[in-house]
Amino acid sequence: MTMRMNKYLWALCAVLALPVQAAVPANCDGEGTDTIRATTPTARFHLPQGYDVVVDKETGLLWARCPLGFRLERGACEVVSGEQRLFSWRGALEAVAVFRANDPLGSGYTDGWHLPNVKELASIIERQCRDPALNGAVFPTHPSGYYWTSTPVAQISAGAADDVWEERVWAVGTTNGGVTPIPKGDPTDPTTQRAYVLPVRELTDSEFQDWLSR
Amino acid sequence: MGAGLTHSMSPRGRAALVAVIALSLVLSACGRGRPPLETTPPGLHAPTLTILEDRSDGANTQLDLEVVLQPARQSEVRVDYRIEDGSAVGGADYTVAQPSGTLVFAPGETRKAIRVVIIDDALYERNAEEFRLVLSNAQGADLAEAVGVITIEDFDRPPFAGISAGVTAVEEVAAGGNASTVIFTVALDIPSGAPAVVEVNTNGDSQATPYVDYLLEDADGNPQRLPLRFTFAPGETEKRFLARIVDDGQAENDEKLVLGVVRQMEGAVFAPSRELAQVTIRDDDRPDYAQVSTAPRRRLNDTGVVRFAYNIGWDDGRNGGTANDGVVDRYVDDHTWKEPYETAPVADAPSILELYFYDGQDALFGADAEARAATGDVNATGFRxxxxxxxxxxxxxxxxxxxxxxxxxxxxxxxxxxxxxxxxxxxxxxxxxxxxxxxxxxxxxxxxxxxxxxxxxxxxxxxxxxxxxxxxxxxxxxxxxxxxxxxxxxxxxxxxxxxxxxxxxxxxxxxxxxxxxxxxxxxxxxxxxxxxxxxxxxxxxxxxxxxxxxxxxxxxxxxxxxxxxxxxxxxxxxxx
Known part of the structure; x- marks a missing residue:
C-alpha cells in the first residue's frame, strides 16, 4: 500500500531518489527475469583455471561445461564439426562411457563420469533464465532442448499391451527447466527421440578440495 | 513613504516599490516642473533608514542615528528621544547605550547622533526587523518627523529541515516479542531566529501502510496522524517522533517506510541531502521464499532408482516373418531386477534374442548403489x-x-x-x-x-x-x-x-x-x-x-x- 501525497513536491526531488536495490541476476544467455531469485548464482561455482569443467560448491559435483559434441572456445560452447551432439538414450549412455574412458577434458579421471541422474541435472537449472534455463557464466551458450538423465521412468505405460515398464527416461528441457519423461529413442532409427548429454562426476572430499585449489 | 507598508514586505518587494515611487516622482516632476525633494518641512527630523545586519566579517555594525534639524536655528533647540523596540528587540537585535535622553542642539547645530550597535546574529529572520526612534517635547523647533523607523535587513539563510531515522531496518516484532519502534528525528541544521514550521509525510516510495503497518506517536506518546506538523521555536533545532511497528501476522514482503519533509512552511526549506528517512520493516511472518542456499557442500539425495532398464530384443514375428526366426522384431525395456552385466540369451524365453544392459544407468552409481552394495538388499535405497x-x-x-x-x-x-x-x-x-x-x-x-x-x-x-x-x-x-x-x-x-x-x-x-x-x-x-x-x-x-x-x-x-x-x-x- 502506498501513500501518494504531495507528489508534485516529491517530483521536484526526483533527482535525489535513493538507489533501488535490484535482484542479482544470473547471467542468462537467453531471456531472464529479475522477478525470480537466481537458483544457480555464479558464486556457487568454481571454475578451475585451464579446465573446461566446473565445480558446484553446493553439491560437490564436477560438471563438463559444454555438452558432448561442443567445445569451450573463447567462453562459448562451440559445435565441434563432425561430432555427434544429439543422442538416443542408449547412445547417450554409450557416449558417456567413451567420454569416461578417454577423459577428453583432461580431468585426470577415467572413472566416475556419468550421465547425470534426474536430481543432479535438475540441480543446475537456473529458474531465472530460459532458452536456455542455465547460468551462462557457468554453462555458456548451451542449446535449448532436452538433456538426457540416467533415470528411467518407473511407470506403466497407459494401454500397454504387455506388462512392461514404459520405455521412457526423465529428461530436463533447458528451454524452461521442465523435468519430463521422453521416449528413449531407437539407437538405430535417427528419426526417433534425441537429446543432448552433459557429463557429471561426483567428487570425494579430497578431490573436491583439490579442485577448489585449481 | 509609509514605514508600515515597507516593513511588511520582502526586500525585493520593497526595492520594487521604491523604484515605482521614484519613477512616479520623476514623472510628476516632469509634469509640474518642480524638484521633488524640496518638500522637506522645517523642524526636527527623526531618521528613517534601512541597514543590513550581516557583515562579511560577522562583526556587529555601529550605527549613528542622526536627528536632523532643518534649517539651523539661532537659539538652542532641545528634544527628548527614546528608542522603542519593534520587531527588533534591544539587547538581541541591537544595543544602545542610552535608550532615552535629551538632545540639545547648540545654535547653528543641525545634527545630533545616537549611537546604536546592530547585532549580526546569523539567525534567519522571516521578515526584516525594525525598531523606532521617537522624538518628543521639542523646544525651539517643530517636530517635523517625530518617529524614525530603523529597519534591520537580514540575509542570513534559513535553516534546512531534515529527517533521519535511528535505524535503517527493523524487525516487525522485536526480540522478546514486543512491538518494534523506530525513533525519527526532524532537525534544523542551524537555529532559526523565527519560528519554523515543517510538515512530514510519506512519499511514493513508502510501502508500509499507516495504521496497518505502523502507528505514529509524538515524543510524549500521543497518537499522531499524517502529515505530521512540527513547530520549532526560535533557537530550537530538533524534534522527535516515534513509529510503532504493528505485528500484523500476515506473510508479506519486507516493506519500506519512507518519510520526508514534504512542505516548506514558514521559516524553513528543504534540506536536499537528507530529506528522506527510510526504514525497512522486515516481516517476521513471511516464509523464507527461495533463498539461495549458502550451505556448505552437501551430497544430493539419490533418486531411489535401484533397477535397471534392459533393452530386450524380441523375436516374436510381429514385424514379419515368424517367431523365433532369428530376426529381432521389437525392443522393449524391462525394469525387472537384473544383476549387472547379466547377459542373454535367457534360457526360458527363447523369443528373447538380445538383452542389453545399459551401463551408466542411474541404478548403477550413487548412494542407492552404495546402499545396495553395503546391505546386499536389492531394494535398498540411499535415502537416510x-x-x-x-x-x-x-x-x-x-x-x-x-x-x-x-x-x-x-x-x-x-x-x-x-x-x-x-x-x-x-x-x-x-x-x-x-x-x-x-x-x-x-x-x-x-x-x-x-x-x-x-x-x-x-x-x-x-x-x-x-x-x-x-x-x-x-x-x-x-x-x-x-x-x-x-x-x-x-x-x-x-x-x-x-x-x-x-x-x-x-x-x-x-x-x-x-x-x-x-x-x-x-x-x-x-x-x-x-x-x-x-x-x-x-x-x-x-x-x-x-x-x-x-x-x-x-x-x-x-x-x-x-x-x-x-x-x-x-x-x-x-x-x-
Missing part, C-alpha cells in the same frame, strides 16, 4: 531418514509404525533438511492435515515471478489461507521444536522424491487405492496425499501466473501450477 517426535527428538524406535507411535517430522540425514510429516485429515492440528489446501502467495517482487498469487483468508481455520500462514503457524508453535519453517524450493521438494517407487507393491497399491504408490518413502512419509500437487517456491520464468509444483502420484511429476489454484504444502526447515 530419521523420524522425529513433536519435540524434534528422534524416535527411540525408528522402526515403529505411525499408528502406534506417530511422528511429526523427518530429518533427511543427507541433505540436512527437516520435513513436516502431515497428520491424517480429520485429526488435529487440521492445518497440518494431509489434504488441507493452500493458496500460493508471495509479494516479494524479486522472487514471486511477477505475480503475488492469492492471499486467501487470514485465518486458516475459517477457510483456505495462503502457505505463508502455515509457515507462520509452524514457526509460532515450533513444530517439532524448531523454527526456520518455510516452503521448499522445487529442488528441495525433488530431493525427497523417490523416482524408483516401490515396484514390488505397485499392483497391490494400485488395486486398493486406484493409484500407483506415492513416490515418497511411505515408511517415513505417511499421510501423503497422492492426488494433489505440492507447492514449491519456484516460479516459472515463462509465465508470471504459474509456479512449479510436484505431484507425488505413481511417479514424481514436475507440474506448473496456476497461482489462482490451491495445492498442498509440505514445509521444510533448515533453521534452528
Amino acid at each position: 531418514f530419521t523420524k522425529l517426535d513433536a519435540n524434534g527428538v528422534p524416535l527411540a524406535d525408528q522402526s515403529a509404525d505411525y499408528a502406534t507411535t506417530p511422528w511429526h517430522c523427518v530429518r533427511d540425514e543427507t541433505t540436512g533438511l527437516v520435513w513436516e510429516v502431515k497428520v491424517p485429515q480429520g485429526t488435529e492440528p487440521a492445518v497440518h492435515g494431509e489434504s488441507t489446501p493452500f493458496y500460493w502467495y508471495d509479494v516479494d517482487a524479486q522472487a514471486n515471478g511477477g505475480e503475488a498469487g492469492r492471499p486467501g483468508l487470514p485465518d486458516c481455520s475459517q477457510g483456505t489461507c495462503n502457505a505463508g500462514r502455515l509457515v507462520a503457524i509452524a514457526n509460532a508453535e515450533r513444530w517439532c521444536g524448531r523454527g526456520g519453517w518455510r516452503l521448499p524450493t522445487l529442488e528441495e521438494l525433488r530431493s525427497i522424491a523417490d523416482y524408483g517407487n516401490d515396484y514390488n507393491r505397485r499392483d497391490e497399491v494400485e488395486r486398493s487405492t486406484g493409484y500407483l504408490p506415492a513416490p515418497l518413502n511411505e515408511a517415513f512419509f505417511p499421510n501423503a496425499n497422492p492426488t494433489y500437487p505440492y507447492w514449491s517456491t519456484t516460479p516459472l520464468s515463462a509465465d508470471p501466473a504459474q509456479v512449479w509444483g510436484m505431484r507425488f502420484r505413481g511417479i514424481p511429476e514436475d507440474v506448473p501450477l496456476s497461482k489462482s489454484q490451491t495445492a498442498l504444502v509440505r514445509l521444510v526447515s533448515d533453521g534452528p
